[in-house]
Amino acid sequence: MCDTSKPSAHVCAQCHQLGQGCCFSFGDTSQIFALLPTEIDRMAGASRIPAERFTVQDKISHEFKQILLSLHPALAATAPGNLRVRLKTLANGHCFFLTSEGCALPVTARPYYCRLYPLWFMPDGRMLVLMNPNCLAQKKAAGWRQVLERLAVDEAELRALFNEYIELVTAK
Numbered sequence: 001m002c003d004t005s006k007p008s009a010h011v012c013a014q015c016h017q018l019g020q021g022c023c024f025s026f027g028d029t030s031q032i033f034a035l036l037p038t039e040i041d042r043m044a045g046a047s048r049i050p051a052e053r054f055t056v057q058d059k060i061s062h063e064f065k066q067i068l069l070s071l072h073p074a075l076a077a078t079a080p081g082n083l084r085v086r087l088k089t090l091a092n093g094h095c096f097f098l099t100s101e102g103c104a105l106p107v108t109a110r111p112y113y114c115r116l117y118p119l120w121f122m123p124d125g126r127m128l129v130l131m132n133p134n135c136l137a138q139k140k141a142a143g144w145r146q147v148l149e150r151l152a153v154d155e156a157e158l159r160a161l162f163n164e165y166i167e168l169v170t171a172k
Contacts (some may be wrong), residue, residue, distance in 0.1 A: 034084030046109035
């Protein structure tokens with residue numbers, strides 16, 4: 001979600017320098033969101049890396065499917081037959097695109113969930129902060145507005161991005 005062109009994006013860089021950023025799976029890939037074909041195409045185009053090198057197909061668990069459904073019923077469509085295509089992680093648990101400088105992808109080429117995290121919108125419009133005890137933007141934040149401020153993001157822009165994502169998920 002962090003955009004290094006924005007002044008307070010340093011909070012994400014600090015998190016990753018501490019080895020606890022959101023771009024680490026710590027060996028548990030069970031709760032990585034599926035990628036949409038549009039996202040894969042954008043990442044491949046921006047990186048000039050074939051999708052086969054940065055994606056993997058696997059099955060999601062029943063528990064993760066329930067999490068997806070609780071976040072938004074449309075998300076079940078991202079893993080038809082409980083199969084998903086997700087970002088590959090390296091042996092050290094890092095996202096394929098994570099470098100010492102942060103994400104190698106331009107912000108607009110990153111997956112939607114990366115651009116939204118740690119924020120999410122429920123079907124009724126409520127915004128959630130997906131709690132992560134290691135997220136520096138969340139630590140000692142007085143509330144979601146302070147998290148937005150620390151991430152240098154705008155709620156209206158995030159809502160528009162989320163709506164774009166859900167439209168792509170539900171497109172036939």
